[in-house]
Amino acid sequence: MARARTEEIRKMMANNRLFNHLDDEEMDALLPHVQVRSYKPNQTIFLKNDPGISVMGVISGRVKISNFSGEGKEVVLNIIDPGTFFGEIALLDGKDRTANATAMDASDILVLQRRDFLPFLETHPHWAIKLIEVLCHRVRLTTELVEDSAFLTLPTRLAKRLVWLADNYGQETDEGTRIELKLTQRELGGLVGLSRENINRQLRSWHKEGLISMDSGTITIVDADTINDLADYFV
Amino acid sequence: MARARTEEIRKMMANNRLFNHLDDEEMDALLPHVQVRSYKPNQTIFLKNDPGISVMGVISGRVKISNFSGEGKEVVLNIIDPGTFFGEIALLDGKDRTANATAMDASDILVLQRRDFLPFLETHPHWAIKLIEVLCHRVRLTTELVEDSAFLTLPTRLAKRLVWLADNYGQETDEGTRIELKLTQRELGGLVGLSRENINRQLRSWHKEGLISMDSGTITIVDADTINDLADYFV
């Protein structure tokens, strides 16, 4: 690992809820095991069914976690942005990856091997508890996805996802909340489990009503109140 | 807690993967905090948004974990059978329940309070690791549900669920694998996110083809090979 990177990585880990309660000594013990890898846009980081021998964290860029059906339909399970980790499930239970990870942009990815990680876990019980909280959070989120796809209709699901994207990647502008994340409409469809054509139609329709604006692949929520209403329909 | 119950509970915990690696001493420390409650059929155990102050385990009977949409549609997230625990998410992260729990039959339920449980967790790191594995498993299962509802069509989803039910509650008979679980077609619909009418139609159709047989609310898989093929379609 390049020396120059060490401080950057330390800072990233200190800001991440998986690592932010390690003290300096613990951090020093972990850091030598950390590698950094660089990926080009659309490059595969790992594939479904690969053995899960590492946990990874995004330093820069973005990573898409997704799966493909036999017919080539894609479902996007998550989008990981800088400062957060992914792949911890396979790491923790030692089973295979259950999804593909792909770099969305040019990305620097932190890698921590299972063999370096597990002994550390055994000797740091308070850290295991933190992990448990992270996992609980993931269970809650995934359960919500199940309910959404059972209960919600196309516009509601899309509206809810736009609100989520705005919360996570939003930037306030004078026009509204701009989603700073280049997504194709196909990827957006994968994110809500709907076809690209219908995503387009709904976005266009909201655009005409003045609820959102679209410009070169980014979406801005102009009328946040109405979009929120659409998203909140069933809750 | 009734004395007579102690051994029963100890045995149950020894058979459960959450507790099966505690030694006798640890078990002795935990047991005094365990309560047992009895529930009638259809009785509520907890509701969505209740504070999550305990973890529970099914001693006898069965528990349905589900949620309702604003229009009264039900999605069944899980069915818990004797020997396994539920409600651990809210327990572990201290947040509210995210779903309703209802006794499906007359049920005896083991209850362990958060306040008794957390200190134990902090002092037993190997146990925290076990918990992590359980949570990982749950994430994997729930993620699979998301993919299923994005990728699979009605017959495939139902077939897959029947296979799952047969694996978990199946009893071999001379006719085939009998699912020993009384479920209404409406509940089965909730379990796969489909309408009761269409569940009925699909079951009837398979019945006519001789793939399954139906009798007083229980389903028997007669032609397991074909049902398996239907369920495996996309994988």
Place this chain on the structure above:
DNA sequence: TCGTGGGTGTGATAAAAATCAAACGTGTGC
């Protein structure tokens, strides 16, 4: 015993969403 409620079975209809098809833009690399 009768009525009533819940579950089941089934056709007709409607709604939601996917799919098919085709035009148009746009940027990148040769």
Place this chain on the structure above:
DNA sequence: GCACACGTTTGATTTTTATCACACCCACGA
């Protein structure tokens, strides 16, 4: 600069699934 790949946009059509309506059965309690 031009071709080509990729993304967007839109209309028409089809498929899938839900919804509505109603008959039937059966267990259970008044």
